[in-house]
Amino acid sequence: MLCRKLERVAYFFLDGTLDAKQKRIFSKHLKLCPECEQRTTIHRRIRIFLKKRLARLVAPARLKQRLTRSLRAFAD
Numbered sequence: 001m002l003c004r005k006l007e008r009v010a011y012f013f014l015d016g017t018l019d020a021k022q023k024r025i026f027s028k029h030l031k032l033c034p035e036c037e038q039r040t041t042i043h044r045r046i047r048i049f050l051k052k053r054l055a056r057l058v059a060p061a062r063l064k065q066r067l068t069r070s071l072r073a074f075a076d
């Protein structure tokens with residue numbers, strides 16, 4: 001039961017957006033549960049891999065201009 005609950009917040013844990021209490025519960029559970037520990041490690045590695053890959057991608061200038069215009073229009 002706790003495993004399923006924690007699986008749902010794993011991304012928040014990896015993002016560092018859990019509050020202190022949730023983070024403590026999550027960290028404690030990882031030390032006791034090999035399955036959750038392994039799953040979280042896999043998620044962490046995927047995130048690192050994607051971050052490195054995406055860091056190399058550069059949006060074309062026209063796309064950047066269109067997005068900037070859209071965001072400005074949305075903010076107004």
Ligand SMILES: [Zn+2]
Nearest residue numbers: 003033035036
């Ligand atoms: Zn677990």
